[in-house]
């Protein structure tokens with residue numbers, strides 16, 4: 001089968017005859033074959049077996065017909081290498097044995113050793129580079145989102161401990177942002193050297209901040225990460241997570257190619273808030289997938305009609321897939337996006 005690079009061409013702003021589509025969290029529990037693998041192995045155990053992790057990465061490409069693969073891993077995986085002991089607990093998420101609270105906790109964090117501690121991730125990327133016929137997107141969690149797990153110790157709704165450190169001990173906060181920024185830079189650089197074709201930085205929870213606080217406490221590190229990686233030729237995506245519409249006007253100096261939008265903001269309005277400086281990706285509400293197919297198509301059509309008006313647009317969800325997502329409808333949605341966007345572009 002020939003190589004399908006429509007995702008990369010769209011990221012670069014080249015003319016495409018239909019839209020590329022992939023789904024955040026496209027490898028996962030909505031797929032019965034994935035659930036079968038999970039009966040025998042935990043997420044971390046899958047990640048440590050490169051052949052198996054590569055197989056899980058390829059499953060949605062084969063089943064859904066998407067135009068990109070995303071590495072099967074988790075945003076927490078690299079923190080093992082800087083000295084954090086964590087687990088991914090079923091139906092909870094990341095749980096940290098000893099949360100980061102003090103200057104000593106931060107001082108103890110080590111520099112990341114990708115080739116040493118995370119060689120399984122690099123090996124998985126190498127296998128996928130040989131086997132895939134679509135581009136491989138790799139990813140990292142952004143410093144705020146990772147810090148929220150490291151400080152809270154588990155998923156949080158209020159981010160109270162995270163915000164306490166940020167507002168009360170800014171020196172500590174910025175030293176943590178610096179260390180996590182260094183981690184993300186080294187990790188993604190190694191991914192791209194191993195054969196990754198694009199990367200996305202997930203800042204899933206940073207929409208919890210007001211724009212002025214985002215600008216002060218988080219954005220400098222985001223800008224540094226993208227500027228230090230700017231020499232890489234691969235397309236770069238920043239996803240500022242859920243409820244991030246108010247943050248979009250602050251992103252003008254981030255050297256990313258594409259910004260991911262959540263579902264709360266129309267594509268045209270997202271572009272306007274971004275000052276026309278970026279391509280965009282998104283942004284179907286994932287829970288629309290629970291609706292009948294005609295309702296799903298109606299929502300997708302409205303997004304596509306706006307999306308195709310400018311180059312550099314990638315169809316996706318506004319956040320990740322959820323365990324109850326219906327596989328058959330996802331496959332049909334992918335076909336619909338391909339088919340209808342082709343007509344909309346030709347029109």
Ligand code: CP3
Pocket residue numbers: 023024025026027028029038042043070071072073074075076088089090091092093094139155202204319320
């Ligand atoms: O997108 C993909 O298909 C690639 C795999 C991927 C996983 N996690 C595997 C996973 C990706 C890209 C992630 C990113 C991730 N992990 C994010 C950012 C994306 C987002 O949704 O905002 C975040 C915040 C995490 C942290 C995390 N890991 C959470 C909140 C959970 C859910 C806990 C639960 O059980 O509901 C996880 C676990 C996790 N990571 C699962 C998967 C497939 C589900 C549990 C499992 O199958 O073991």
